[in-house]
Amino acid sequence: MELLEQARALGDYLVLGLNSDASVRRLKGPKRPLVNEEDRAFVLSRLEAVDAVCLFEEDTPLKLIATIKPDILVKGGDYTIETIVGHEIVQAYGGRVMTIPLIMGRSTTNILNKMKRQSER
Numbered sequence: 001m002e003l004l005e006q007a008r009a010l011g012d013y014l015v016l017g018l019n020s021d022a023s024v025r026r027l028k029g030p031k032r033p034l035v036n037e038e039d040r041a042f043v044l045s046r047l048e049a050v051d052a053v054c055l056f057e058e059d060t061p062l063k064l065i066a067t068i069k070p071d072i073l074v075k076g077g078d079y080t081i082e083t084i085v086g087h088e089i090v091q092a093y094g095g096r097v098m099t100i101p102l103i104m105g106r107s108t109t110n111i112l113n114k115m116k117r118q119s120e121r
Helices: 002-009 021-028 037-045 062-068 087-092 108-119
Strands: 015-019 052-056 072-076 096-100
Touching (some): 015 037
């Protein structure tokens, strides 16, 4: 929520690129995602900070970024500008690429690891 609210404050309209279920499985394994793409898109689209949600099937949002041509491309602080997919496209037409600091310990992976540790007790 914090990342999305900060991203929305940077511009007039926030379009959120969301990995499809197939994309998440390829990137994170057969047991993911925990919540299907329809439910994830539904919840995210209802957030005040989010104006639109676009699912993408590829492993990266490169095609989506090239199509939308955002003025500002935002990712979490676990990335550097140089490692953000699409940064070259956005910078080439004068757009900005930015990172927003993450809140440490807040991720699905961290939640799953905590659950696994607790179940092993």
